[in-house]
Amino acid sequence: MKHHTVTAFILLAALLFYVIGLPMFGKLALLTGGILELWFWRRIFSRPTSTENATSSHSE
Numbered sequence: 001m002k003h004h005t006v007t008a009f010i011l012l013a014a015l016l017f018y019v020i021g022l023p024m025f026g027k028l029a030l031l032t033g034g035i036l037e038l039w040f041w042r043r044i045f046s047r048p049t050s051t052e053n054a055t056s057s058h059s060e
Contacts, residue, residue, distance in 0.1 A: 006032055 010033035014060035 007037055010036070 013042055014026045014029035014033065017023070017029060
């Protein structure tokens with residue numbers, strides 16, 4: 001849940017930068033948020049399952 005709070009904060013910061021007339025900082029905030037979001041989902045889907053851990057320890 002903490003991850004979603006950070007994502008929402010970065011999105012709000014990007015929108016705020018656009019509203020006050022700083023589009024470059026808004027683009028940077030959106031880019032940063034996107035990179036963090038992709039990193040988060042990559043970590044979620046690349047975690048080994050418990051069956052993979054058990055199988056790899058028995059194969060040695």
